[in-house]
Amino acid sequence: MIARTLYRKLVDSHKVLELDSQNVLLYADLHLMNEYTSPQAFTGLHEQERTVLMPAQNVAVVSHIIPTHAVRHRIIADPASALQASNLKSNCERHGIPLFDTNDALQGIEHVVAPEHGLIRPGMVVICGDSHTTTYGALGALGFGIGTSEVEHVLATQTLVYRLAQDMRIRVDGSLPLGTTAKDLILMIISRIGAQGARGFVVEFCGSAIDALSIEARFTLCNMAVEAGARGALIAPDAKAIDYVLKRASDIQGAIADQAQTHWATLKSDESARFDCEHQFDATDVAPYVTWGTSPDQAIPIDGVVPFPAVLADGSPDTSTAHALRYTGLSSGASLQGVPVQHVFIGSCTNARIEDLRSVAEIVKDKHVAAGVRAMVVPGSGAVRNQAEAEGIAAVLIDAGFEWRQPGCSMCLAMNDDVLSPGQRCASTTNRNFEGRQGRGAITHLMSPAMAAAAALTGVITDIRYLNQKRGAHE
Known part of the structure; x- marks a missing residue:
């Protein structure tokens, strides 16, 4: 059997059809939407008289245009922004898509809301019209941002024409010194490899320093990998990640949980897997x-x-x-x-x-x-x-x-x-x-x-x- 990276395993397990040597039709387990990248997609869908294929596997959040004043009931005063929010609500109601609306008690930023409600699990493919979807790699899920035309395609088919990325591994060993955090680590990495240093790659982070990070710190790390041009970021799910998910995913219990953990244990790069590019850093060198x-x-x-x-x-x-x-x-x-x-x-x-x-x-x-x-x-x-x-x-x-x-x-x-x-x-x-x-x-x-x-x-x-x-x- 050919040795594979974690990234390749995730792509292979979600590949509906191989289109050519560089492109596949990829299935998405979860599609997240916000108020500013979805309106045109829904308009295109309705003009073609199509429906949303799998409403339950789409979730919407109002987050970018919402005011954050310390008031109990929030009103979006800007007319254009208010229209975006109201359009999202009406589109979600029309198609039966769950929505964290403006005054939902659990509303928030999509990349914070989704993991905390157990929507992100190891091995998933998660896409969203926002570049920081790479955040979910902290749980061993392949997350990446897409454009508005692609949002329409996902709504209609729950799939995406996806161009394959290359594999990059970034190993970080050692311990972060007192006063430094995952934010300092990722800023250091980006400053070293450059804003285009990971362009065209999905990055897998590993090493003792990564193992020591909390899940929230790993979210920070994967979130900012896109600032080095990465098309995705991954960390193989370990006991911390599995514990995080099981505490939040109330539907994963009993035998299902056993089966899930057996599968999640396979979500790691094979020892002899080849990476197209590798970097190595020492966490003890990181300053604020x-x-x-x-x-x-x-x-x-x-x-x-x-x-x-x-x-x-x-x-x-x-x-x-x-x-x-x-x-x-x-x-x-x-x-x-x-x-x-x-x-x-x-x-x-x-x-x-x-x-x-x-x-x-x-x-x-x-x-x-x-x-x-x-x-x-x-x-x-x-x-x-x-x-x-x-x-x-x-x-x-x-x-x-x-x-x-x-x-x-x-x-x-x-x-x-x-x-x-x-x-x-x-x-x-x-x-x-x-x-x-x-x-x-x-x-x-x-x-x-x-x-x-x-x-x-x-x-x-x-x-x-x-x-x-x-x-x-x-x-």
Whole structure:
């Protein structure tokens, strides 16, 4: 038998038809939808007088355009956004598709909601009109984003014409040092291999450092793999992943659970499987990372310095670095430590789970947000929000001066009311720092929740490892 990678096993088990050497017709176990990539798909479906083939294997969530103000009943004031939400609701009602609507108590970000309700299981193929569907690889599921025309095809057939990817393995051994997290690890990896370093690949993460990560930390890792161009990210399901799923998937019990676990045990790359590309990193080398530019790969250790523009092979200067520096207002050779921030945003499908909020609360307890800083915490879902309130986390954050918001994508991409003003600099736990991502002319520095909490307390980008010393210097 030919040795196969985990990725190839998942593709093979979902292949309906081999179209040619590079393309297959792939079956999707679950299709997730949101309010901004599905309207045109439904319109196309209805124009062709088609129905949704498998409504129960589709789930919709309102998340990107929803306001997150701390009010019990939310109203989407923007007419265009309100229309998107109402269209999604009417389309779901028409076709019998489950929907986490605007004021559903469990509404939230799709990539937080789906795993916490046991919808994601090892071995699944999960697709969504959103690039960060790679998140689900943390549970051994192949997740990836698709376009609107593909959404229509999936609604009609529960399948997708899928172009095969190459296999990449990233091994990380060792232990993450105190003060560093999975967010720092993935920022380091992206900075090393580049924003296109995994383009055309599905990445499998492995190694002792990956084994040691919690499931929520693995979500963060797989979520941001797409920022290196990856078409998917996978971690072979282990006891942690299986325990996470079984606690949430109430339909998997008894003999079914036994059968499932027997199958899940096979979801790993064969020892002699060949990867098209491999990288290896040492977790002990990871420091807290912060982005300095306008791409996730433009990141440095907090104790590093902003780079100088490189000289390309033809002798010309790298204009992308110079352009990013002009946009962010930073200088080559400068340190990011001490750079003032006006806003701190803790949220998004990357870092808005309960584990993230616990880490923030631990840092800010009995302290207060610095004068002149607006700090927001937006939980990833209604379930996360409820748990944070039950654990007393919300009270700690509010006492420290943070805004405690309703769940949603919020300031991750500014498709809602949460938008930065031109020139505002934000310490953000999100996944992208593109120009204008959080508002026209706004400047985004990606970092971990712990680093964002430190910036909120000091008013400047701060090395979390020396927070108390830094606070003394700025008080």
